[in-house]
Amino acid sequence: MNILVCISNVPDTTSKIEFTSDSTSFLTNGVQFIINPYDEFGLTKAIKLREQHGGKVTVVNFGESTSEPTLRKALAIGADEAIRIDGAPTDSFLVAKELSKVISENNFDLIILGRESIDYNGGAVPAMIAELLDLPFVNACTGLTIEGTEAKMEREIEGGKEFVSSSLPLVIGGQKGLVEESDLLIPNMRGIMTARTKPLAVVECSSSSGKSSSVSFEKPAAKQACKMVEAGQEKELVTLLHKEAKVI
Amino acid sequence: MSVVVFAESWNGTFKKGTFEILTYAHDVAKKMDTKCVAITIGEISDDVKVLANYGADKVVSIPNQFDACDNKGLSSALAQIADSEGANIVILSNTNTGKTIGPRVAVKMDASFISNTVDVPSESSPLLVKKKSFSGKAFEMAQSHADKTVIALSPNAYNIMQNNNDSCDFATIDCQVENTNVSSINVEKASGKISLAEAEIVISAGRGLKGPDNWGMIEELADLLSAGTACSKPVSDIGWRPHSEHVGQTGKAIAPNLYIAVGISGAIQHLAGVNSSKVMVAINTDPEAPFFKAADYGIVGDAFEVVPRLIEEIKQFKSSN
Numbered sequence: 001m002n003i004l005v006c007i008s009n010v011p012d013t014t015s016k017i018e019f020t021s022d023s024t025s026f027l028t029n030g031v032q033f034i035i036n037p038y039d040e041f042g043l044t045k046a047i048k049l050r051e052q053h054g055g056k057v058t059v060v061n062f063g064e065s066t067s068e069p070t071l072r073k074a075l076a077i078g079a080d081e082a083i084r085i086d087g088a089p090t091d092s093f094l095v096a097k098e099l100s101k102v103i104s105e106n107n108f109d110l111i112i113l114g115r116e117s118i119d120y121n122g123g124a125v126p127a128m129i130a131e132l133l134d135l136p137f138v139n140a141c142t143g144l145t146i147e148g149t150e151a152k153m154e155r156e157i158e159g160g161k162e163f164v165s166s167s168l169p170l171v172i173g174g175q176k177g178l179v180e181e182s183d184l185l186i187p188n189m190r191g192i193m194t195a196r197t198k199p200l201a202v203v204e205c206s207s208s209s210g211k212s213s214s215v216s217f218e219k220p221a222a223k224q225a226c227k228m229v230e231a232g233q234e235k236e237l238v239t240l241l242h243k244e245a246k247v248i
Numbered sequence: 249m250s251v252v253v254f255a256e257s258w259n260g261t262f263k264k265g266t267f268e269i270l271t272y273a274h275d276v277a278k279k280m281d282t283k284c285v286a287i288t289i290g291e292i293s294d295d296v297k298v299l300a301n302y303g304a305d306k307v308v309s310i311p312n313q314f315d316a317c318d319n320k321g322l323s324s325a326l327a328q329i330a331d332s333e334g335a336n337i338v339i340l341s342n343t344n345t346g347k348t349i350g351p352r353v354a355v356k357m358d359a360s361f362i363s364n365t366v367d368v369p370s371e372s373s374p375l376l377v378k379k380k381s382f383s384g385k386a387f388e389m390a391q392s393h394a395d396k397t398v399i400a401l402s403p404n405a406y407n408i409m410q411n412n413n414d415s416c417d418f419a420t421i422d423c424q425v426e427n428t429n430v431s432s433i434n435v436e437k438a439s440g441k442i443s444l445a446e447a448e449i450v451i452s453a454g455r456g457l458k459g460p461d462n463w464g465m466i467e468e469l470a471d472l473l474s475a476g477t478a479c480s481k482p483v484s485d486i487g488w489r490p491h492s493e494h495v496g497q498t499g500k501a502i503a504p505n506l507y508i509a510v511g512i513s514g515a516i517q518h519l520a521g522v523n524s525s526k527v528m529v530a531i532n533t534d535p536e537a538p539f540f541k542a543a544d545y546g547i548v549g550d551a552f553e554v555v556p557r558l559i560e561e562i563k564q565f566k567s568s569n
Contacts, residue, residue, distance in 0.1 A: 166431065217386050218387050
């Protein structure tokens, strides 16, 4: 089984988000970058599938050299090799096109992405890859088993779950449930040591422009101070929600 | 030129979000001085004429049935009609379905894709539109560099308005689409619960509830208010509640009118997923809980005392209103 896990390099979930003074770009000073949490479920799942079926796990990231520590971490967790497409991931179509190129030049049975990245939350790259390469696509995937060349999956839909099947190769937009939070693999010392010598190939980005860009950013307006209600005065809260906030 | 909007349905019924994106699409079309075309897919048991009440100038019904997982067929049908209607803007709701087919439609139409939008485009050429970014921690102005744009509107971001159109046209078109490459085995519907994405009120609880057996009062409160139930990440991680209820940065992002957080401290990751709620109430024993800095109303107190009293007060309120 030859598995590709696409990894976004994103600010840690605890990060406070700040922008440059002209509001045109995200201020990365002092921000710790991590493997996108949705991708982390996919990475652990890929490693578990390799344990069951044999094969290889490759991780790929579209990013600048600053994302290499995140790729090394993926190698330390257990991926076999890494590819970095050198460029600034400014638009989902650009990222999808470049990832599709890597996928079409290799022979992957399974391409796993997170259903979205927690920075720009476009949520578009998995579906775009499926469209560009005309591959089966299962989004919001919460469970996956492989039997031969067939995959059986569970996916979240509004108002329930859908159980689906597809042949390989296949593109997955994954989320928690692919593996549980408690199953997530973390790098051990041996993993960290061997990650240093695992292959990390850098490939050139073949195109330069996407179809959209971020022009400016702003933070949500500050909230008014919280109106406190004494415990025991729940009636007052109900009145406030009805008469002042008008939400009940 | 036209604005095409996907009037999503579930089991033959239009979703609340469908009227929201129709209102939005009507306003976008008005701003661009063009017409608004609504597309329905599959068998619709609702009267499609209702779409004209929310501003559709034309309704195209595609009778083809697609399984929820058939994103290939759905996106192909949508793109075909959008192209034949000369769409330069296609609008979907940023639901699981919208997010799954929107990007495919964009690739087919050689359009850009902008998701999580919260307002109508402020400029049309090039198109500039406000969207949520950094999982609710910021907003972004996104610009399209293509002639066509597919927009996915963030649920509960736009007020539903009636815009009656008496001269709406109705058409039915059979689409030729390729066979799907993903097959549906079966669908398991969540039992009678209100879906989190559509809920106007959400009652959420965290580790402060001490155990999964204590959720009865949360469910009772939710039932009383016709609300959805949600939970914090630790609670879904330890398995007290299903993952589908996890709201926050790495779970679902929601934007109800009222969000009541019981025994949730309000970590930055949790707040990111819920701070688009119009009104937030925090109930927590710890007066220093960060949630009180983000909430509109707060009660410092023991959930096991406050929530039952709140239930009683809401029962009284409901019987007198």
